[in-house]
Amino acid sequence: MTGYVRTLAERARSAAQAIAALDGEGRLALLNAMADSVEAGSQDILKANAVDMDRAKAAGTTGAMLDRLRLDEQRVAGIVTAIREVAGLPDPVGQVTRSDVRPNGLVVEKVRIPLGLIAMIYEARPNVTADAAALCLRAGNAVLLRGGSEARDSNMAIAACLHRALRDQGLPPEAVSLVEDTAREHVLELLQLSDLIDLAIPRGGEKLIRFVAEHARVPVIKHYKGVCHLYVDKAADPALALRLAIDGKLSRPGVCNALETMLVHADIADEWLPDALAELQARGAEIRGCERTRALFPEAVAATDEDFDAEYLAPILSVRVVDSIDQAIEHIHRFTSDHTEVIVTTDKAAAERFVREIRSSAVMVNASSRFNDGGTLGLGAEIGISTTRLHAYGPMGLESLTIERYVVRGEGQARHEDVPKVEPAASAA
Amino acid sequence: MTGYVRTLAERARSAAQAIAALDGEGRLALLNAMADSVEAGSQDILKANAVDMDRAKAAGTTGAMLDRLRLDEQRVAGIVTAIREVAGLPDPVGQVTRSDVRPNGLVVEKVRIPLGLIAMIYEARPNVTADAAALCLRAGNAVLLRGGSEARDSNMAIAACLHRALRDQGLPPEAVSLVEDTAREHVLELLQLSDLIDLAIPRGGEKLIRFVAEHARVPVIKHYKGVCHLYVDKAADPALALRLAIDGKLSRPGVCNALETMLVHADIADEWLPDALAELQARGAEIRGCERTRALFPEAVAATDEDFDAEYLAPILSVRVVDSIDQAIEHIHRFTSDHTEVIVTTDKAAAERFVREIRSSAVMVNASSRFNDGGTLGLGAEIGISTTRLHAYGPMGLESLTIERYVVRGEGQARHEDVPKVEPAASAA
Known part of the structure; x- marks a missing residue:
């Protein structure tokens, strides 16, 4: 056939x-x-x-x-x-x-x-x-x-x-x-x-x-998968960060713009992370964390590199504590699927740096990853989401x-106003 | 290795x-x-x-x-x-x-x-x-x-x-x-x-x-080749048409935006074509024509479909007499390399129709095909010419x-303000 x-x-x-x-x-x-x-x-x-x-x-x-x-x-x-x-x-x-x-x-x-x-x-x-x-x-x-x-x-x-x-x-x-x-x-x-x-x-x-x-x-x-990251900066509004974590992970876990990984600045982790993870868990999320996360929230399962690479399509969240925005950006560069990454911060310089250095198809500042779709972003309808940078x-x-x-459109413009006589073609190719 | x-x-x-x-x-x-x-x-x-x-x-x-x-x-x-x-x-x-x-x-x-x-x-x-x-x-x-x-x-x-x-x-x-x-x-x-x-x-x-x-x-x-067409409409300014034919074919025959084929409306062919082709020939061009072209200009060699498909990169011009703009468009649709096509006409409706129906990367109205390059079109410099429609x-x-x-950029917007508790992940995937 x-x-x-x-x-x-x-x-x-x-x-x-x-x-x-x-x-x-x-x-x-x-x-x-x-x-x-x-x-x-x-x-x-x-x-x-x-x-x-x-x-x-x-x-x-x-x-x-x-x-x-x-x-x-x-x-x-x-x-x-x-x-x-x-x-x-x-x-x-x-x-x-x-x-x-x-x-x-x-x-x-x-x-x-x-x-x-x-x-x-x-x-x-x-x-x-x-x-x-x-x-x-x-x-x-x-x-x-x-x-x-x-x-x-x-x-x-x-x-x-x-x-x-x-x-x-x-x-x-x-x-x-x-x-x-x-x-x-x-x-x-x-x-x-x-x-x-x-x-x-x-x-x-x-x-x-x-x-x-x-x-x-x-x-x-094409787009293969959405491994979307939420970075909670040291200058994050704590309530706002929790709200975006809940919406990003739990409002519809089975879709590509759902969150998979949360990166939390060490300076805010001690205070914010235990309660935030408890709340996420109470709402049905399974938490998989790095060692520092587990020190703050012992109920978390140990996260592996496979976790940080996974699109769970399920209410599972991997969590890592980072020492700096640099480390967050590094992590995202390593594991990104070029779909959607979010920063939560009140620090404009940090936000602009994140926007500049992250090259995913959508970068969100203080907004949910779940907004990355054609309807919400004003396209009316979408035929797909591209993570191909072309x-x-x-x-x-x-x-x-x-x-x-x-x-x-011209009025007769030629490239050369005075074209010289050329040699005829060498052979009738 | x-x-x-x-x-x-x-x-x-x-x-x-x-x-x-x-x-x-x-x-x-x-x-x-x-x-x-x-x-x-x-x-x-x-x-x-x-x-x-x-x-x-x-x-x-x-x-x-x-x-x-x-x-x-x-x-x-x-x-x-x-x-x-x-x-x-x-x-x-x-x-x-x-x-x-x-x-x-x-x-x-x-x-x-x-x-x-x-x-x-x-x-x-x-x-x-x-x-x-x-x-x-x-x-x-x-x-x-x-x-x-x-x-x-x-x-x-x-x-x-x-x-x-x-x-x-x-x-x-x-x-x-x-x-x-x-x-x-x-x-x-x-x-x-x-x-x-x-x-x-x-x-x-x-x-x-x-x-x-x-x-x-x-x-x-990529672009494979430039088989650029000049269509001389029945409402063409005869001197302007000749000028664009000379510039397009002879100002630099070895480049991709040089003309390869000229299509001439039958209503203007009797009067315009013999002298125009004589002038092109005198300037060094070899003419290959369809039967009707050869009836008007017997010195032309007989053109084949291979001629109409060829990027000569040499001072050779294939010429065809057409009965209508439709036939010209049809010819271009069949042989186009999606590079550059030109219409010469004083008839605005004909020009707009040509622009609308030809989908090459550049369409010129009363201007030389030789203008299709990054410098001339205002890009400053070019890394190539794409005939890939993507x-x-x-x-x-x-x-x-x-x-x-x-x-x-947001201020904490979430997609769902009230996210319900979800069922935990069925299996620790």
Whole structure:
């Protein structure tokens, strides 16, 4: 079956031209039609989802995995609302990000255009099918979707609704192309298509993302995991520090912007740490600490380097006492996943130093790590969070699905006003 | 010798921290010291270059290749001037590109930071060693340089000067690391170091760039070739069109922003084309045309699809008569290298349509393709031209060597003001 995904991608790429040629109003109308079509097709989507759910249950799937797969009327309504929200976001395409008149009179602009064809590779949640399509098309791109096999029927039903909307708007349905055959070899094929795919975005567990990064010939933007740090400076407001520790670790332990490690300045540790850890423990957190932490809070389990490297996705917090902000920064440089790091301090110089020396995609001063997502930071919606320090870093909104290029307008300017006669080509190459 | 480049890259990455920690003035002082040091070391550089030149001549190298390798006092002075010019460019690091107060009071900024460690892989010209180092360090990065074996002694001598400047400024010389052993296997090793290298930029012939793209696990920004088009619309000013054809094709045929193909609207072809092609031919251009071109200008050689796909790097022009702007756009979509396309027209609607539907890194209206370079477009200097529609598209200046990340400042904001007690972690994972 070699060539199956190539054929899909060629059609999607050709459809991308039609999407790129739409103006902002055309793309707005398309997204609203997509929302209407999903709304109208919700019974079909729920029926298809029931097939996926039965298959998953028969295969022994339970718990969070099954919950991620499940759709109901409310969740389908949520998909419809999400598409309408993306439709309402400011249009990045055509934005002029720089404008300059050069000494020779040329008017030079940098203008945002779509990337082209974006591939999404993702796991269980069927809503990603609609979310990703909405974001990619709003920014003028086509999308090639490869969801998980467990959600195959749901994804096909959602894609059918999106195809109907595209056709109704006189557009090629291949602008949203679903890789229906979910065999692993087709993912491998997809990842080789560097002549057709402008960007691949994997979303899912670390294993999936490493597989994509390992095999990709196409550009990939990814994030492996979020090992987020909270540094409690010696000049921290104690109540504020506790509040951010509780919110960062416990408000939703299973997500990437949750805290994993707390670094505490020795000067504040004696006074602050025992009560703070007792409070965190009373609220359900398991504490794993360095030796100095355990001296102050004997109930803590001994933390290893593996702990400081772990994304627990669980209410476990590793804690280390440090002698200085330097040591905190050093620790973060060693263990960072480039996701989110927080400093709690009333000392402006310490805060600015932390901001300058930490190069993670988000640095927070006296604010919770949990704020690192596209919605909260003002992007409206996000297609992922990048910890790749290229193209986009941090939450990726619509802008991340475009690129700035140059438009130059002149009145006949030439580089050399008096071009000399050249020697003819040596050979008719 | 596996691990040779990894060791170099680890040291360079560690040195990158020291460069990133400098403020703008520190980086300015560093670049001026680099320029001084190259100036002071120019005799050593010329001696080393003589060794390279002798080796190259003994190996039978001649012509343009030998000229690219050659340094003299004037060229070394040019290297020094180039470093000083980069020193004087506006500092991209720390630029705030967005600033926003969220409804919850958080102050969200997007701020430019360095990428980290950049690898340059390049061929003959030794000046790239200094140019690339200057640009990367000005933007707060470290650089790992792998030049061609033919320029090995020159590159080592230039690097020695740069190391002296780094040491004099109290900085680790490894911030500019040269892969001195130029065996091909070390390039392969370099391209695998995705945990250490943030971006690789190949500069040289199409063969080198394809080799890099083929084997890279690290992110690569590249351009293969420039097949630039000039579309002469039916509403073109005839004199202006000829002027841009002459400048585009003949002012410097060997560079990537030179024209390769001219598309001419049928309505203007009868009148304009014969004289224009005669003039181009008289100035030394060889004309290869489609059938309709040859009917109007019988001296033209028959053009094939290979011609329309070729970057001649020579005074050869392929010419096609088209029936409409649609056909011109279609032709460009088929043969574009995403580099530079030009429309000549007095019809504003035609110009805007061309700009909208062509997605190359630079689109010119009534201006020469030869203007697509960093200097002319106002970037000051360029480290390359990207035709990869990701991160940077078109000439890459200092900004392209940085990334925007999020800095969030709060006063203790938490995502959930009232975090419920959680269930303890099921297992001590």
